[in-house]
Each structure stands twice: as C-alpha cells, then as structure tokens.
Amino acid sequence: MAVMDSAVAREQALDAAEELFYGRGVQAVGMDDIRGASGVSLKRLYQLFPAKEQLVEAYLERRDVRWRNRLAAFVARREDPRERILAVFDWLEEWFGEDGFRGCAWINSYGELGATSPRVAAQVRAHKDAFRAYLAGLVADAGLPGALAGQLFLLAEGAMVTAGITGQTGPAREAREAARLLVRAG
Amino acid sequence: MAVMDSAVAREQALDAAEELFYGRGVQAVGMDDIRGASGVSLKRLYQLFPAKEQLVEAYLERRDVRWRNRLAAFVARREDPRERILAVFDWLEEWFGEDGFRGCAWINSYGELGATSPRVAAQVRAHKDAFRAYLAGLVADAGLPGALAGQLFLLAEGAMVTAGITGQTGPAREAREAARLLVRAG
DNA sequence: ACCGTAGGAGAACGCTCGTTCTCACGTCAA
DNA sequence: TTGACGTGAGAACGAGCGTTCTCCTACGGT
Structure with missing residues (x-):
C-alpha cells in the first residue's frame, strides 16, 4: 500500500476495528486481522495505537x-x-x-x-x-x-x-x- | 488430594467454574485456574469435561x-x-x-x-x-x-x-x- | 545522484493457554 | 507379592497472538 496520510490510516484502522471488534468480539480479533482488513501495516498500527487496548x-x-x-x-x-x-x-x-x-x-x-x-x-x-x-x-x-x-x-x-x-x-x-x-x- | 468420587469432583469443578467464569469472564480464566480453585486435577477435569467449552x-x-x-x-x-x-x-x-x-x-x-x-x-x-x-x-x-x-x-x-x-x-x-x-x- | 529516513512486508520473540503426556505412587485382584 | 490400573502433579507440546525487529524499497532534500 502506498504512503498514506496518518489521519487516513487512523480512520481506516478504526473502520476495520469497528467492523471486526463489533462483529466478532474484541478478543476474537487479532491485530493481524486489523492489518489485513484495513491495509494499515502493523508498524503503522502500533505508531497510531501503542497497544491493542488503546485501539479498542x-x-x-x-x-x-x-x-x-x-x-x-x-x-x-x-x-x-x-x-x-x-x-x-x-x-x-x-x-x-x-x-x-x-x-x-x-x-x-x-x-x-x-x-x-x-x-x-x-x-x-x-x-x-x-x-x-x-x-x-x-x-x-x-x-x-x-x-x-x-x-x-x-x-x-x-x-x-x-x-x-x-x-x-x-x-x-x-x-x-x-x-x-x-x-x-x- | 485424595481419591475423589466423580460426582463430587464434578460439583467442585463446577463450583470453581461458576465463581471464576462469572467473576472474571470465561476467557480470562484458564483450565489451570479451575484446577487450582477446585482441587480437581487437570486429568480429572478433562475426563469430566472433554473441552473447556463443555465446562462452560x-x-x-x-x-x-x-x-x-x-x-x-x-x-x-x-x-x-x-x-x-x-x-x-x-x-x-x-x-x-x-x-x-x-x-x-x-x-x-x-x-x-x-x-x-x-x-x-x-x-x-x-x-x-x-x-x-x-x-x-x-x-x-x-x-x-x-x-x-x-x-x-x-x-x-x-x-x-x-x-x-x-x-x-x-x-x-x-x-x-x-x-x-x-x-x-x- | 546520494544519503537519511520512513514505511511496508513479514519473520521473530515471548507469553498464555488449551490439551496431552510422563512418571511415580497407591490400590486392589489374583 | 505382583502386576495392571487409575490418579495426581506437573512438565511438555502446539497454537494463537500481542508486540517488536529485520530487511528492503522508495522517496525527499541537497
């Protein structure tokens, strides 16, 4: 995925988090699932949200x-x-x-x-x-x-x-x- | 722990399961916690309940x-x-x-x-x-x-x-x- | 053109945990 | 006594996952 503005990446991560956390439950969704659904790399995810709990x-x-x-x-x-x-x-x-x-x-x-x-x-x-x-x-x-x-x-x-x-x-x-x-x- | 009747072990396991699952949530409690709280060995637990889901x-x-x-x-x-x-x-x-x-x-x-x-x-x-x-x-x-x-x-x-x-x-x-x-x- | 830096892909690490295995011990039948 | 068996204690195994690290690519400023 191309370079992406931080605000955009944040929204995409939250879009994926909302869909997956709400649909399957928080514990059933891994950070890797969020990456896959959002297209935001793990490195970026952890820059935006230093831990899963903060994404939640x-x-x-x-x-x-x-x-x-x-x-x-x-x-x-x-x-x-x-x-x-x-x-x-x-x-x-x-x-x-x-x-x-x-x-x-x-x-x-x-x-x-x-x-x-x-x-x-x-x-x-x-x-x-x-x-x-x-x-x-x-x-x-x-x-x-x-x-x-x-x-x-x-x-x-x-x-x-x-x-x-x-x-x-x-x-x-x-x-x-x-x-x-x-x-x-x- | 001494030899224990199966029915008694089952009740003790369920007592511990109820207290821990209800109090902390199912996913936050491991089978080892159940063993510790109930005094029922893991081997016995898995004889009584072949998987955690069945204990739940x-x-x-x-x-x-x-x-x-x-x-x-x-x-x-x-x-x-x-x-x-x-x-x-x-x-x-x-x-x-x-x-x-x-x-x-x-x-x-x-x-x-x-x-x-x-x-x-x-x-x-x-x-x-x-x-x-x-x-x-x-x-x-x-x-x-x-x-x-x-x-x-x-x-x-x-x-x-x-x-x-x-x-x-x-x-x-x-x-x-x-x-x-x-x-x-x- | 060149170098420093940021970012992506994904491997790697360490921990937790469900489940199974090992081993030693006690019990009971013959 | 002996040997098969069930049991407890706990190690071991294997998967999943949160988090970090490595390596490589691409771009921006000079």
Missing part, C-alpha cells in the same frame, strides 16, 4: 460519538416533545434491523472486558450515562416527571440486549409500546 | 436451573397474582445486592462468546426464553394481557444490564415502579 478504546469512543449523533439527528426530526421520546424507540427499531446488527457494542464489550479492563468498563459507564442523560433531557423537555427517564432507559437497554440475543427487531416495538403507556401515565 | 456449557446450565429455581421460590411466597409479578423485581433487587454480583451471567457470556460459540449463544437464548415464558405465566395467572409479559421482560433485562454495569441496585426499583404502572394500565 478509540473504537468505542468514535462509535459512541457517531451512535449518539445518529440517534439525536433522528429524534430531532420530530416536533412534539412526547413524539420525540417515542422516536427513540423508532430509531432503535431501525438500528436493530440493520445488516450486521449484533447488539449494543458497549454491553457486549462490558461482558467481554468489563471484569479485566477498568478503562473499557469506565467507557461503557460513560456511554450509558450519556444516553441516560439524553433521555432525561427529552423527558424534561416534555414536562414529564424525572423518574420516567430511568424507566425509559431500562426499556431501551432491555430492548438492545434482547434484540442482540434474538436478532429480531420486535423488542423495539414492545419497548415503544411500554414507553407510550408510561408517558401517558406520567 | 455445564456451568451455564447448572446456573440456569438454580437461578430460575431461586426466582420461582421467592415469587411463590406471594399470594396475589399481581404481587407475584412485582415480586420478580423485588428478587432482582436482592440479587443485585449480593456480594460479587456482576450482571447477568448469560448476557455477559453472550457478549463474550455469542459471536464465536453457537452453542453458548443457543444456551443464552434458551435461558432468556425460559425467563420470558415464566413471566408470561405470571401475567396469564393475573388475567393480564399477554403483551405485558414482553414489556416486563424488557424492564427486567434492562435492570440486569444496568445493575451489572453500574454495580447499583437502584435499577431494580426503577423497573419495579415501571412494572407497577404497566400492570395497573393493563
């Missing part, structure tokens, strides 16, 4: 930004504050239906590495906190009681985990219906 | 039986059918508060091995199906609409995952409150 962290961080941006962009298309809350679950359904969907990357990573890598565990907690805070914002904007946010969060987490395990999109609709009832009750 | 399967299967029995025994103490539904979440709170709680063993195992071990993935699905069916039974006994079972299931899964990641018991109470509202609405 960078993968989770980039995915976190993208994931939350995609969600927020989808939700922002709705006007009504209560509709926005339900739109979260509509977006989950879209996500669950994508090719290669294999559950929540953070939940999976936590199961794989949470017990052995404090840094990954902290990143998972940060991601989930950010998602919960986002939901709390939507709930506040709709003038609904704060306790609702935690309940919606649990529904969304349950849907992610269940969709990941079963490979079906149905959990998103079930969660949406439960959310609708809770919003109405709130 | 036996661990998940024994834990599945015990987990569901514990839950059912706790719930059965309540008389009122609707109270029984809420008791599921009371039991979750107890479970989350136990020493060494580190989330749902099946969700964690799925994150770790779901992509690489079809047998483990199938066991996770079977466990979750059984839990969902149990909830559906409680819902039917209470004369509530069947759709409620899926919603309660998602709340419970969300609570497990969130309690595992945060190490707190609060998600059980949040899920219980949401369940109470959904039961009342149903």
Whole structure:
C-alpha cells in the first residue's frame, strides 16, 4: 500500500476495528486481522495505537460519538416533545434491523472486558450515562416527571440486549409500546 | 488430594467454574485456574469435561436451573397474582445486592462468546426464553394481557444490564415502579 | 545522484493457554 | 507379592497472538 496520510490510516484502522471488534468480539480479533482488513501495516498500527487496548478504546469512543449523533439527528426530526421520546424507540427499531446488527457494542464489550479492563468498563459507564442523560433531557423537555427517564432507559437497554440475543427487531416495538403507556401515565 | 468420587469432583469443578467464569469472564480464566480453585486435577477435569467449552456449557446450565429455581421460590411466597409479578423485581433487587454480583451471567457470556460459540449463544437464548415464558405465566395467572409479559421482560433485562454495569441496585426499583404502572394500565 | 529516513512486508520473540503426556505412587485382584 | 490400573502433579507440546525487529524499497532534500 502506498504512503498514506496518518489521519487516513487512523480512520481506516478504526473502520476495520469497528467492523471486526463489533462483529466478532474484541478478543476474537487479532491485530493481524486489523492489518489485513484495513491495509494499515502493523508498524503503522502500533505508531497510531501503542497497544491493542488503546485501539479498542478509540473504537468505542468514535462509535459512541457517531451512535449518539445518529440517534439525536433522528429524534430531532420530530416536533412534539412526547413524539420525540417515542422516536427513540423508532430509531432503535431501525438500528436493530440493520445488516450486521449484533447488539449494543458497549454491553457486549462490558461482558467481554468489563471484569479485566477498568478503562473499557469506565467507557461503557460513560456511554450509558450519556444516553441516560439524553433521555432525561427529552423527558424534561416534555414536562414529564424525572423518574420516567430511568424507566425509559431500562426499556431501551432491555430492548438492545434482547434484540442482540434474538436478532429480531420486535423488542423495539414492545419497548415503544411500554414507553407510550408510561408517558401517558406520567 | 485424595481419591475423589466423580460426582463430587464434578460439583467442585463446577463450583470453581461458576465463581471464576462469572467473576472474571470465561476467557480470562484458564483450565489451570479451575484446577487450582477446585482441587480437581487437570486429568480429572478433562475426563469430566472433554473441552473447556463443555465446562462452560455445564456451568451455564447448572446456573440456569438454580437461578430460575431461586426466582420461582421467592415469587411463590406471594399470594396475589399481581404481587407475584412485582415480586420478580423485588428478587432482582436482592440479587443485585449480593456480594460479587456482576450482571447477568448469560448476557455477559453472550457478549463474550455469542459471536464465536453457537452453542453458548443457543444456551443464552434458551435461558432468556425460559425467563420470558415464566413471566408470561405470571401475567396469564393475573388475567393480564399477554403483551405485558414482553414489556416486563424488557424492564427486567434492562435492570440486569444496568445493575451489572453500574454495580447499583437502584435499577431494580426503577423497573419495579415501571412494572407497577404497566400492570395497573393493563 | 546520494544519503537519511520512513514505511511496508513479514519473520521473530515471548507469553498464555488449551490439551496431552510422563512418571511415580497407591490400590486392589489374583 | 505382583502386576495392571487409575490418579495426581506437573512438565511438555502446539497454537494463537500481542508486540517488536529485520530487511528492503522508495522517496525527499541537497
């Protein structure tokens, strides 16, 4: 492969890392697999990410930004504050239906590495906190009681985990219906 | 260690497997760790479980039986059918508060091995199906609409995952409150 | 044109770990 | 007593993989 700008190589490495780590699990993917899929040489990889764990962290961080941006962009298309809350679950359904969907990357990573890598565990907690805070914002904007946010969060987490395990999109609709009832009750 | 009955050795191996696999993750625990913690020699271990994957399967299967029995025994103490539904979440709170709680063993195992071990993935699905069916039974006994079972299931899964990641018991109470509202609405 | 440097390909190193093998010992049947 | 057998302790084997090193090529500045 020809000489390549560092920023480009970094993105290609992260593209490969995301596809492989998410699809097969972190531990099942070697640095050599990343090289093969990205075309970035091992030497370059280790210049950009001095150890595999740092590549994992960078993968989770980039995915976190993208994931939350995609969600927020989808939700922002709705006007009504209560509709926005339900739109979260509509977006989950879209996500669950994508090719290669294999559950929540953070939940999976936590199961794989949470017990052995404090840094990954902290990143998972940060991601989930950010998602919960986002939901709390939507709930506040709709003038609904704060306790609702935690309940919606649990529904969304349950849907992610269940969709990941079963490979079906149905959990998103079930969660949406439960959310609708809770919003109405709130 | 003295000569040991096979059944006893098997239980000791599974005791060690459960403690270590659950506490540290499957991949972070070697067969030698199992030997050290159980006192069962490697030769014996491989007689009882011809490969590590079979030890993992036996661990998940024994834990599945015990987990569901514990839950059912706790719930059965309540008389009122609707109270029984809420008791599921009371039991979750107890479970989350136990020493060494580190989330749902099946969700964690799925994150770790779901992509690489079809047998483990199938066991996770079977466990979750059984839990969902149990909830559906409680819902039917209470004369509530069947759709409620899926919603309660998602709340419970969300609570497990969130309690595992945060190490707190609060998600059980949040899920219980949401369940109470959904039961009342149903 | 020439040299210093960066980069790519891939071999090599060292460690971990699943699995098997060796060997010595104790037990029990004949 | 003897010898076949099962067992425990632990060495050994072989593969996988994170990480580093070697060697060679190509390019950029002077």
